[in-house]
Amino acid sequence: MKYSLAPFILRRPWLARLLKPAATWYVGAAGYRQLGLRYDDLLEEENDAAQKALKRISATESYERIYRIRRAVQCSYQHKLLPKEQWITTETDVRYLTPVIDGVKAEMAEKEELDSIAVIRKN
Numbered sequence: 001m002k003y004s005l006a007p008f009i010l011r012r013p014w015l016a017r018l019l020k021p022a023a024t025w026y027v028g029a030a031g032y033r034q035l036g037l038r039y040d041d042l043l044e045e046e047n048d049a050a051q052k053a054l055k056r057i058s059a060t061e062s063y064e065r066i067y068r069i070r071r072a073v074q075c076s077y078q079h080k081l082l083p084k085e086q087w088i089t090t091e092t093d094v095r096y097l098t099p100v101i102d103g104v105k106a107e108m109a110e111k112e113e114l115d116s117i118a119v120i121r122k123n
Helices: 006-010 011-029 048-056 059-078 096-117
Strands: none
Touching: 006 011, 048 096
């Protein structure tokens, strides 16, 4: 089970304001935006929920995702970054896969719950 401090921090506006500069710095230091990747391009694909979610996104979004990943791999091989005008900005780093994965996980949990219902016969 994964634990996260994010809900704790987001419930306290003063703490969120205090940590915002560090979070912004960390995203910039991670370097994925300089390679042209979005946050959701980095998510783990090797689980059932992600595989189903990838099948549910539009063909255009899927093509753009594959293009971004291949371009980032090429930049990595060449040890170069993209030109600054091609970097992903905060405004364009939109979550496109996370909401779909959340929906798939909810469906999987509901299916598991329904599959585990015990039926008791009355005589």
